Amino acid sequence: MRTVLVAAAALAALASSLVEAQEAVNYDDGRAFQGVCADARGRQLPSYVKKGNWTRQDGLDLCVDTFGDAVIGYGVSSAAIMCYFDPLGIPVQPAGWDADPGDGNAVGLVAEGVAASFSDVCYDFRHNVSAPKYDAGRSYKGICIDGEGFHPPYAFHILPPYADTRQFGINYCFEIFGDKTVAYMYYDSVGNGGDRNWVGCYFDPDEELPFIPSDWSFYEHEGGLPIVRGMDNGFPNECYDFLAEPIAGKVAPAYDSGEMYVGYCVDAAGRYPPDLYFFQDGVGEQEGLDKCFEIFGDKVIGYSHQEGSASCIFDPSDFPAPPPGWEEYYGSEGFTAPLTHGNGNPAVRCYNFLASTGAPDPTPSPSACTARILAAVDTTYAFKYPKPAMQTATLAYAIAFNVAQALELGENVRMGFLDIERTSLNWRVKLKDEAAASSERLAEEIYKAHLELNAGSRSHKTKFLPLFKDIIDDLAGSGEVLSYMLLISDGVLLNPDHWRNYAKLKSKLVARLGEAAPTILCYRTHGEQNTRFFDAVCDETFYMGTDGKSVDEIAGDIASQICSVD
Secondary structure (H helix, E strand, O other), X not given: OHHHHHHHHHHHHHHHHHHHHOOOOOOOOOEEEEOEEEOOXXXXXXXXXXXXXXXXXXXXXXXXXXXXXXXXXXXXXXXXXXXXXXXXXXXXXOOXXXXXOXXXXXXXXOOEEEOOOOOOEEEEOOOOXXXXXXXXXXXXXXXXXXXXXXXXXXXXEEOXXXXXXXXXXXXXXXXXXXXXXXXXXXXXXXXXXXXXOEEEEEOOOOOOOXXXXXXXXXXXXXXXXXXOEEEOOXXXXXXXXXXXXXXXXXXXXXXXXXXXXXXXXXXXXXXXXXXXXXXXXXXXXXHHHHHHHHHHHHXXXXXXXXXXXXXXXXXXXXXXXXXXXXXXXXOOOOOOOOOOEEOOOOXXXXXXXXXOOOOOOOOOXXXXXXXXXXXXXXXXXXXXXXXXXXXXXXXXXXXXXXXXXXXXXXXXXXXXXXXXXXXXXXXXXXXXXXXXXXXXHHHHHHHHHHOOOOHHHEOOOEOOHHHHHHHHHHHHHOOXXXXXXXXXXXXXXXXXXXXXXXXXXXXXXXXXXXXXXXXXXXXXXXXXOOOHHHHHHOOEEEEOOXXXXXXXXXXXXXXXXXXXXX
16 A cells, blocks of 8 residues: 555656646747857857757757756757757766857856857747737737727837737837736738738826837827727738736637537438538648638637638527638528537537537446446657657656546446557556456556656657457457546547548447447547547547646546546
8 A cells, every 4th residue: 555655646746847848938938039148248148059950949959858957958950959948057968969168157047149250149938028928818810990991000020030929019019118018019021921020018198108219200199098909000010908807708619629520410300500601721630610700700609610711600699701712501401400420521620619519417326336447548649859758758647546436446447548559559567357346456567557657758759540340349248348548649540641540540440339339538648639530439538627627627627427426
């Protein structure tokens, strides 16, 4: 028992630290300078240098993954990245990195950049600009205007070539004008063939205006606050009213927050709802739903997605006119909400985000529950370096560990678990084993398994076919009818295009086993959205930070889906 308690504390601490570790810093969180990172007197700070080509974010991720909080600044050049340190806190130099001592007498934090070569840029990503996230409130296309169609006063300026994201733009406003900035405009010139982006910082006309530097353009106010919309002025401007509360009904839910069905959405009688749809190469599931809510708000009652297209679904009594560039489908006569299932087309997914996720009735006592559960833990992840892959695999084990602890295992409720090792499976505890009927013993086995993790966790994606083609049928044939499978993974397939094959496997599984088919619960260990594979096979998906919950709270929710637990 003591071993299990020690293991529980260790894995809980690991899971907690991983939650914090995945709250990544962004290279554009602070400010940027041309040149190498220097202190307030222009003396270059010491750094370790890694040669190679990375994206700006990947390079910073490598710095932070390797050196942690010791990194106080980050630099990029045409062929290398630089991780800068406080001279009093330089970590041990790892193999494969070159040391640059800087000026030797530098003191303190990043304060400016010192020109070295044209390609050098210093990112002071830890600098507390105090600017909000640029998209914290409402956003509109065009310049910001009030209800009368006029703009508040604003200052307009070209951004430095190395400060070229929307977040840098608002950071720039706050660096110059502080909280006098009440709204923000970004002009994406580079994305439209130009060479430099522009920023506009708006002010309240009823308050004292800030000092406007001489190299900024200033536009006297014609209107005031509040900002209510954007106005197209012929340029690709974007208005960000970051102080405003998001409009109720305009902020889209997570596309997978309710129920997901295979095929086009239909009602209980198989009738199709009316919808408006658009075509866009590469449109993602969440991106499409965001667009639905941005334009139609809470008129949207459902959503479907397929490659290159997204559809916003409406009740026939509240069907809006299509905007320019959209197509309309009137649906079947007699359609009646709610959406209940899909028509089975494997290329399409229906997302019924208004539906309850179907948590079981909490009234039965734990002793009334009978279940056979299999936890399948993905131990390989396609990261560049072993450390983040091992961290993610540890998180996967921590989820399985906490679910095992939350369930009251015994003869009626048994839980086995296996590892998925890229292209093979490794049984750790089978459903017939004694450990499958003991929360303590199963948790101990999971803890032991995580101790075997090594650099092999960094691997190129995963093959899940044996899990669906062999394991479930083998268990059913042996008399161990599986009630639930808990798949803990990032859902990245060895061949991502094969998600359609898994959709067919899932459909055949349900057709073959009927009500005896297991419910597949998934925990997404990495990534902002489900992969197509997860959408195809998962009946419900949990992920880091679901409803703001901790790892053990999410594990409790998963256990509650299986059996009511006190």
